[in-house]
Amino acid sequence: MPEAIERARALLEEITPLAEDCGQVCDGRCCQATAESVGMLLFPGEEALPMDEGFRLQPAEGGGTLLTCAGHCDRALRPLACRMFPLFPYVGEDGRVRAVYDPRGWRLCPLVRECAHVPLQREFVRAVRRAGRILMEDPACAAFLRQNSAEIRELDRLTGLGEERPPIARRRP
Template sequence: MINWKRIYRLLEDVTPLAADCGKICGAACCSEWEQGVGMYLLPGEEVMFNKNEEWLCWQEHSTEEYEFCPSWTGSVSFVSCNGACPRDKRPFACRTFPVVPYLTPDGNLEMRLDQAASLLCPLVKAGDLGLLERRFLVRARLAWEELLQEPLIRDDVEWESRRLDREQGEPWKKIF
């Protein structure tokens, strides 16, 4: 069983840059840059919330109606911010942005920049993981190593990694 309090504490006092990276982009990742944007919580993460947070909007998305890892069934919590969140309460996805886990075909964990955020985040657009604070990267990796012990989360990271592999070979990727 995942100790979500420990995972959150691990990422409590680290940020992608030593300075406030939100000053570079106008805090784009912490705003509703597009109507309805938000994030999915990982399985079990909802224990960190009481679902009555005034700063969060909750939805449940069916795994049959949306595209999820095949081993995920039922519904998944989707949250969107109603404005500024209390920093110590932010969801896991916010704590590790702009990096995502990637499992190599032989199962090794790598941290990568979230290419889906390349139009939103100048750090991703720069394309250099070395620009990020080492302490942030180490803590994000430690958190993901622990989370990967949960089979549903590992399945999802594996599934997303293979999707990234397939996309990498697509001709349109060479345009960007």
Template sequence: MEISAEEMKRSIQKIYDMLDEVSPVGFDCGTLCGEICCVYDDDCSDEKVALYLLPGEELMYEDSDSFNLYAIDSRDIDYPHSWTDDVFVVECVNPPRCEREIRPIQCRTFPLIPHISSDGVFHLILDKHEMPYECPIIEKNIKLEDSFVKRTYDVWKILIRDPVVYDLVAFDSRRRDNRRNGYKIVI
């Protein structure tokens, strides 16, 4: 059964609302690093810094003036074969002053990363190698709020029910395992 765009948008909004109720730490973590995850720009790259969206999440950005939305043919990037539709990315027009209420799921669950072990167990991890900058939360081993960890875990458990999201998380997990640089399991 096909889900309508309106139903998909409502589902994504519910996920956003769930994540809006929690925060990684008990204060604005952007004060630790100057909001580097929002303003990071790799001077060595001609490519724009953008965040990949999950299926349906692009619907949240259709009318936004704060984000540019781009579609990429899934065959043109290193993505699981199950992703046959376009992959969408967003780029904040004026970081870090974007519409916070529609920031991507990646931003809302940062610095936790979904990971599926080779034996199929779902975890949330911290992996400093996933980012092109240093996150003080990870580098200084700052304790994350328990409510944030639990809510993020619950949300990703919902998200990986979608087979293409599951495939992407498993795909990224195998790549991470092959790198063998290690990561820290949070839950």
């Protein structure tokens, strides 16, 4: 497993989007099997990590590996995508890494839909951005981030959501 993934995962070991458990608001939707949630895409090489016994791996449609789970897991083993959700370390066309709301989580996550009204913890936003910068040091992870960022850009272009979404979480008033 690339060392960059280990470092990125460690940054997001404890910090969460809100100070309180956001799963209490939505009943932990991102951990449930629903029509909107098809699983989490692993970062390149992440599949080599120790797995929770409820994890299942399968090839993802667009390439890479998709992890599905039993709806609960040993927190220490959760993949990077779960640690960063609902943000993603977006790589702009200028190569700059920013933490942005992932438009692919719009249907699933109330924090994405209510981003204008529910600020996230600044430490969480910073940790996602820092994780992205670390991941850019690894060529395979950098390619993965660029590919996903292009997808996010295209979705934003099609839906216009990028215009409405602040690029990073806001400060608490």
